[in-house]
Amino acid sequence: MVLILCGRQSVHSLFTTFVTAAIIKLFGPRFCHQVVFAFCFGYLAVFRAGYYFGLDTPTAFSNVIQLLLTLRLVGVAFEVHDSNSAKIRCSREESHMSEKELNRNQLLIIEDPSFLDICHYGMCYVGILTGPYYKYKTYHDMLHCKDSHSIPTMEPMLLRMKLLVPFGVLFLLLSQYLSIDYVTSDEFYTNGYWYRTLYMIPMFLWFRMRMYSAWLLSECVCMTATLGAYPVASKPRRGQGPTVYLSHPDKNDSESILEYNYETVHNISGYGCDFTTTFRDAMRWWNMSVQWWLKTFVYVRCPIRGYGTTVTMAVSAFWHGIHPGYYLSFMTVPLMLLAEDLMKAAFRTDNNRAFYDWANWFFRMRAFEYLSMGFLLLGWSATLRYWQSTFFIGHFFTFLFIGIGYAYRPRRSAYVAGERATNAKQD
Numbered sequence: 232m233v234l235i236l237c238g239r240q241s242v243h244s245l246f247t248t249f250v251t252a253a254i255i256k257l258f259g260p261r262f263c264h265q266v267v268f269a270f271c272f273g274y275l276a277v278f279r280a281g282y283y284f285g286l287d288t289p290t291a292f293s294n295v296i297q298l299l300l301t302l303r304l305v306g307v308a309f310e311v312h313d314s315n316s317a318k319i320r321c322s323r324e325e326s327h328m329s330e331k332e333l334n335r336n337q338l339l340i341i342e343d344p345s346f347l348d349i350c351h352y353g354m355c356y357v358g359i360l361t362g363p364y365y366k367y368k369t370y371h372d373m374l375h376c377k378d379s380h381s382i383p384t385m386e387p388m389l390l391r392m393k394l395l396v397p398f399g400v401l402f403l404l405l406s407q408y409l410s411i412d413y414v415t416s417d418e419f420y421t422n423g424y425w426y427r428t429l430y431m432i433p434m435f436l437w438f439r440m441r442m443y444s445a446w447l448l449s450e451c452v453c454m455t456a457t458l459g460a461y462p463v464a465s466k467p468r469r470g471q472g473p474t475v476y477l478s479h480p481d482k483n484d485s486e487s488i489l490e491y492n493y494e495t496v497h498n499i500s501g502y503g504c505d506f507t508t509t510f511r512d513a514m515r516w517w518n519m520s521v522q523w524w525l526k527t528f529v530y531v532r533c534p535i536r537g538y539g540t541t542v543t544m545a546v547s548a549f550w551h552g553i554h555p556g557y558y559l560s561f562m563t564v565p566l567m568l569l570a571e572d573l574m575k576a577a578f579r580t581d582n583n584r585a586f587y588d589w590a591n592w593f594f595r596m597r598a599f600e601y602l603s604m605g606f607l608l609l610g611w612s613a614t615l616r617y618w619q620s621t622f623f624i625g626h627f628f629t630f631l632f633i634g635i636g637y638a639y640r641p642r643r644s645a646y647v648a649g650e651r652a653t654n655a656k657q658d
Contacts (some may be wrong), residue, residue, distance in 0.1 A: 232356050232359065233245075233296060233354060233359065236292040236293075236296070236360075237290065237292050237293040237296065239287075240287060240289065240290060240293040241293070243274075243278050243289075243293065243297060244293070244296055244297060244300055244353075244354070246274075247271060247274055247297070247300060247301070247304065247353075248300065248304065248349070248350050248353040248354060249350065250270065250274075251267050251270065251271065251304040251307075251308065251349065251353070252346045252347075252349040252350055252353075253346070254266050254267050254270060254308070255267065255307070255308055255311055255344075255349060256346055260311045260312050260314070260315035260316075261312070261315070263308045263311060263312060264305075264308040264309045264311070264312040266308075267304060267305055267308035268305050268308070268528075271301045271304050271305050272301065272305075272546075272549065272550075275297060275298075275301055275549075275550070276549075276553070278297055279294070279552065279553050280553065292360070294552075295360055295361075296359055296360065298550065298551075299358065299359060299360075299362060299364065300353055300359075301550065302364045302521065302524055302550075303352060303353050303364065303367075304349075304353055305528065306364065306366060306367065306524060306528065307344065307349055307352060307353075307366075307367040309527075309528050310339075310341055310366060310367050310368060311341070311343065311344070313339045314339055314340050314341045314343075316339075317336040317337070317339035317340050318340055320336055321333070321336050321337070321340075334475065334476045337476040337478075338472075338473060338474070338476050341367065341368050341371065342371065344367060344371075348367075348371075349367075352367050352370050352371075355370060357452055357453055357456050357458050358449055358452070358453065358458075358496075360449075361445045361446065361448065361449040362446065362449050362498060362518070362520060362521065363446070363449060363450065363453070363470070363496050363497075363498035363518075363519075363520035363521075364470060364520040364521055364523075364524050365453075365458065365459060365470070365472075365495065365496055365520065366470075366471075366472060368472060369458065369459055369472050369495055369496075370458070372461075372472075373456065373457060373458045373459075373460075376457065376460075379457050379460075382457045382460045382491050383491060384454050384455055384457060387454055387492070387493055388451045388454040388455065391447050391450050391451055391454070392447075392451060394443075394447055394501065395444060395447040395448060395451070398440050398443040398444045398447065398501065399440075399444045401436075401440045402437065402440035402441050402443075402444050405433065405436065405437040405440060406437065408433075409433055409434060409437050411434065411607045411608065414430065414434070414604070414607075414608060414613075414617055415608065415613050420616075420620055424620075424621070424622075427617075427620045427621060428620075428621040428624060431600040431601060431603065431604050431621075432600055434600075434603065434604065434607060435599060435600040435603040438603050438606070438607060439501075439504065439505075442499070442518075443499055443501050446498045446499040446518070447499065449498065450493065450496055450497065450498055450499075453493065453496040454493055454496075458496060459472075459493050459494075459495035459496030460491045460492070460493055460495075461473050461491060461492070461494075461495060462477065462489075462490065462491060463490040463491065463492055464477060464490075465477050467492065467494045467495045468494060468495070468523075469494060469495065469496075469497050469498070469519040469520060469523055470495070470519060470520040470521075470522070470523025470524060470527075471495070471523055471527075472495045496520070497519065498518060498519050498520050499516070499517065499518065499519065500516040500519070503515075503516030504516045504517050505596075506592070507592075508588040508589065508591050508592040508595070509571060509575075509588075509591060509592075509595060510567055510568060510571050510595040510598060510599075511568060511571065513595060513599065514564075525543050525546065525547055526543070529542065529543045529546050530542075530543040540564075540565050540568065541562075541565050544561040544562060544564050544565060545558075545561070545562070547561055548560075548561035548562065551606075552609075554609035554610065555609070555610060555611035555614065556604075556605035556606060556607075556608050556609040556610060556611070556613070556614040557605065557606065557609070559605045559611070559614050559615070560602040560603075560604075560605030560606060560614075563602060563625070563626070563629070564602070566626075566629050566630075566633070567595075567598050567602075567625075567629050569633060570628075570629045570630075570632035570633045570636060571591065571595065571632075572636075573632065573633060573635075573636025573637060573640060574591075574632050574635065574636045575587075575591070576636065576640055576641060577635070577636050577639040577640050577641065578639065594628065594632075597625070597628075598625055598628075598629070601618070601621075601624065601625030602625065604617050604618070
C-alpha cells in the first residue's frame with residue numbers, strides 16, 4: 232500500500248524502518264531507544280527539508296506515513312528497552328515486589344522482536360494513514376490471539392459509525408461555505424474586526440469535524456482486524472493497552488473476561504474535546520493515542536525538571552511539521568496552561584465551582600479556536616497576520632489571566648490546605 236500511494240518516495244519509509252530495526256538489534260536494549268529517537272526525528276527533518284537539497288517535496292501521503300512510522304519505530308525501541316529493564320527487575324527483586332509493582336513490570340515485558348518483526352510492525356497497514364498509534368505489544372497480541380474468532384467487531388464498529396455519520400455530514404456541509412484560503416486573501420481583511428475574529432469559530436468546527444471523521448474511521452478499521460481488542464478485565468487504556476496483567480485468562484473465572492473492548496485504539500472523544508471544562512483535559516481527549524505517546528516517551532522521561540510541558544510541546548510541534556504555524560500555536564500552550572492553573576488557584580471554590588467551570592470552558596474553547604488558526608494557516612506571516620487582525624486576542628487574555636492569577640493567587644499554605652480538603656472530600 233505504501234508503494235502504491237507514495238511511489239518512489241516510499242524509499243524514505245522503507246529506509247527508516249530498516250535502519251531502525253538494525254539499530255535495535257545492533258545497539259541492544261540498553262541504548263537503542265535513545266539512538267532510534269535521535270535517528271527517526273533527525274531523518275524526519277531531512278525528509279521534510281529535502282527539497283532544499285534537490286529531493287522531491289514530500290506528498291501528503293508520504294508525509295503522514297512518515298509521521299506515524301516515526302511514532303511506531305521510536306515506540307518499539309522504548310518498548311524493547313522497558314521490557315529488558317522490567318525483566319532485570321523481576322529477576323532480581325520479584326520476591327520483594329508488591330503486587331502492584333509486579334503487575335506493572337509484567338505488563339512491560341514483551342517477546343524480543345526480530346528484525347522482520349519490527350519491519351512488519353512498522354509497515355502494518357492498519358492505521359498507517361490516519362492512526363491511531365498502537366504499541367508493538369498491541370500488534371503482537373493481535374497476531375497471536377487464539378480467541379480472535381470470538382471477539383466482536385461489527386457491534387462496536389456500528390457504535391462508532393453512528394458518530395461518524397453526523398460528523399462527516401457536518402464536515403462536508405461546512406466545506407461548501409468555509410475555506411482557509413479565504414483567510415489568506417486581502418479580501419478577508421477588508422471585513423470588520425468582529426467578523427475576522429469570529430471567523431475562527433466555524434473554521435475550528437470544520438477542522439474538528441474533519442479530524443473526528445478521520446479518526447473514527449481509523450478506529451473502525453482497527454476493529455475489523457480485532458486490533459486493540461482486550462478483555463474488559465484487563466482494564467485497557469487508550470494507547471497503553473491492558474493495565475491489569477492476566478497471566479492465563481480462563482473464560483470460566485469471570486464473565487468480564489468474556490467481554491472485550493477497543494479502548495486501546497479509542498483515539499477521539501468528540502464530547503470530551505467539546506465539553507470538558509479545562510484546557511488540559513481537552514488536550515487529553517484529542518488524538519488520545521498520540522497524547523499517550525508524548526506523555527510516556529517524552530514528558531515523563533524529560534531530563535530537564537520543570538520543563539516537561541515545554542519540551543513535550545516542542546517535540547509535538549516538530550513531529551507535526553516544520554511549518555512555523557505549528558510552533559506558534561504549540562509554544563503558546565504552556566502559557567495558556569499556566570494562565571488556567573493560576574486562575575483556578577485564585578478563584579475556583581466549592582461554592583462557585585459550577586459557574587467557574589463553565590466560564591473556564593468558554594475561554595478554553597476560544598483558546599483552541601485561536602490556536603487552530605496556526606495549524607490551518609501554517610505559515611509565519613499568514614498566522615501572525617490573522618492573529619494581528621484580532622489584536623492578538625488569544626495572547627492578550629492569556630497574559631491578562633496570568634497577571635490576575637498572580638495578583639490574586641492564594642498563599643501557598645492556604646492553597647495546599649484547600650487542595651487537601653478538596654481531595655479528602657473526593658476520597
